[in-house]
Amino acid sequence: MLTNFKIDNFKSLTDFSLPGDESSLGKFVCLIGLNGAGKSTVLQAVDFVSQLVIGDVSKWLSSRGWERSDLVGKGSKKRNINFSMHFLVEGIGDLTWVGSYNSQQGRCTKEELSFVPFPSLKDDGFFPTRSVVFNFESGVIRDNAGWRRDVGDYTGSVFNKFKAPSSGANRNDVVAIYLLRYVLRGVKSLELLSPQLMRRSSKGGGDVGVGGETLAAFVYGLSPQEKEQFFEKLLEFYPRLDSASSKSGKYGWKRFFISERYENSTELDARHVNDGLLRIAAIIAQTVAKTPPRYDDAKVNPQQRGYQFVLLDEIENGMNPEVVERVVKYLLEVRQQVFVTTHSPLILNYLADDVARKSVFLIYRRKDGSSGATRFFEIKDVADRLELMGPGEAFLDVGLERLGAKLSRS
Ligand SMILES: Nc1ncnc2c1ncn2[C@@H]1O[C@H](COP(=O)(O)OP(=O)(O)O)[C@@H](O)[C@H]1O
Ligand SMILES: [Mg+2]
Known part of the structure; x- marks a missing residue:
């Protein structure tokens, strides 16, 4: 679980820190704030x-239509x-x-990775x-046991390069690098989830794709048990559903189909499925999927393979309030750590007060235009209201514009 995240000089994030205090992030993190505050960022x-x-930054940039120079603060x-x-x-x-x-340069010039085992960890x-x-600095990587090596060419992180036990460092020490890859491989961003993309036929499908573009192929590739679980969960959202699956067509292109139980109902292909259902299908597919175990994943966590995090931007898009409520409840229960952004005060009403206190962050623009984060229900104006009303009403009543203006003055 990601408990603390800091970043500086990434787009509008200058000296940005989440949670922004000594505490830790929980399993569910909900970001709220005005348009342009920096939630998506x-x-x-x-x-x-x-x-x-774990990835390829150039590909990541081009999937967004960005260049490396777009990454730093303007x-x-x-x-x-x-x-x-x-x-x-x-x-x-x-x-x-x-x-x-x-x-x-397109790579990290300085890095440090440290692993501190829990005292309870058994030596196996x-x-x-x-x-x-x-520790990596000035082109040289070293560990605290005395191993060191000059580093040649690499992109992204140096830990891309020193991931295999064959790197020469102590095998046990290398497990720390493996762990880093293990936790990061779990990050799954569905942040650009677009029904237009999800309607397309697709091939391949290692995952759903940041915009949902490989949903059809991904669902096609789920194991029989995962498919069953996928359908069962989807049914909880749409009780009228009769089937939801992907079929392979010409040249191996996969298309997503659903059918509903109405008189004279016929199968609908994804081009005609509603936006909300497609978004939920993508979320569920991603949360039920278990990526195949690699290396010694089973040792790290025998029960929990597959994605560890899900990042969802504007979860309420394309969904009616009843469905949003179910989505939030679903996300509170999945095994992954979930980061969502929302504009909807309704969502906060589906959170218990203690969950809301811990997990809702207000993202706002500081005086200098950079984005800051603060635990929403710890802001005095909001905390006072939470004594009297539910989280959603407190959100509406406090007025984000006014609150944002107040915070950016302080
Ligand atoms: N490279 C950059 N440097 C500084 N600010 C940026 C950069 N790129 C985008 N922004 C600003 O970041 C702000 C935050 O955008 P965004 O995260 O999309 O907001 P939200 O999702 O909260 O509506 C935008 O208003 C934009 O002007
Ligand atoms: Mg946004």
């Missing part, structure tokens, strides 16, 4: 940083994007990764039971 930032290790003279992520790996230990990405010869630190 926070999701992009988490996704971007994880791509440094008007900023700094080329580096500094970030830090802290993870709590259940039952295993704390993992902290700090880095500095040079937007001109797999995980290191003492702390491990990998």
Whole structure:
């Protein structure tokens, strides 16, 4: 679980920190705020940083139509994007990764990864039971056991390069790098989920795609049990559903179909399925899917394979309020850590007060235009209201415009 995230000089995020205090993020994180406050940018930032290790930044940029120079703050003279992520790996230990990405070179010029095992971690010869630190600076990577190596060419993070036990470092120490890849591989952004894209036929389908463009192929590739679970969950949202599956057509193109139980009902292909259902289908597909185990994933967490995080922008889009309520309840229960953004005060009403207190963050623009984050229900004006009304009403009553203006003055 990602418990703390900091980033500096990424688009509108300057010295940005979530949660922004000494506490930790929980399993559900909900970002609210005015248009242009920086909510989507926070999701992009988490996704971007994880791509440094598990993905291909050039591909990631081109899927958004961006260039590397779009990544840094406008008007900023700094080329580096500094970030830090802290993870709590259940039952295993704390993992902290700090880095500095040079937007001109397209790679991190400085990085540190540290692993501190929990005292309860049993020594089974797999995980290191003492702390491990990998440090990378001036082209040289070293660990605290004395291993060092000059680093040649790489893109993104240096931990892209030193991932295999064959790198020469102590095998146990390398597990720390493996853990970093393990937690980051789990980041799944559905932040550009677009019904237009989801309606398309697709091929391949390693995942749903950031815009949902490979939904059809992804659903096609689920295992029989996952398919069953996918349909069962979807049925909870749309009780009229009779079937929901993907079929393979000409040249292996997959198309998503549903049918509903009405008199004279026939099968509908994705081009005619409603937006809300498609979005929910993408969310469910992604949360029921278990990616196949790799390396020693089973050792890290025998029950939990597959994606660890889901990032969802504007979850309420295309859904009516009853469905949104079910989506929120569903997301509160999935095994993944979920980051959502929303404009809808309704969503807050579906959260218990204690959950709302812990998980809702207001994103706002500071005086200098950069984005800040603060726990929404700890703002005095809001906290006072929460004594008298539900989270959603407090959100409406306090008035985000006024609150935003007040915060940016302070
Ligand atoms: N490279 C950049 N540097 C500084 N600000 C940027 C950059 N790119 C975009 N922005 C600003 O970031 C703001 C936040 O946008 P966004 O995250 O989409 O807001 P939200 O999702 O809360 O509506 C936008 O108003 C935009 O002007
Ligand atoms: Mg947005």
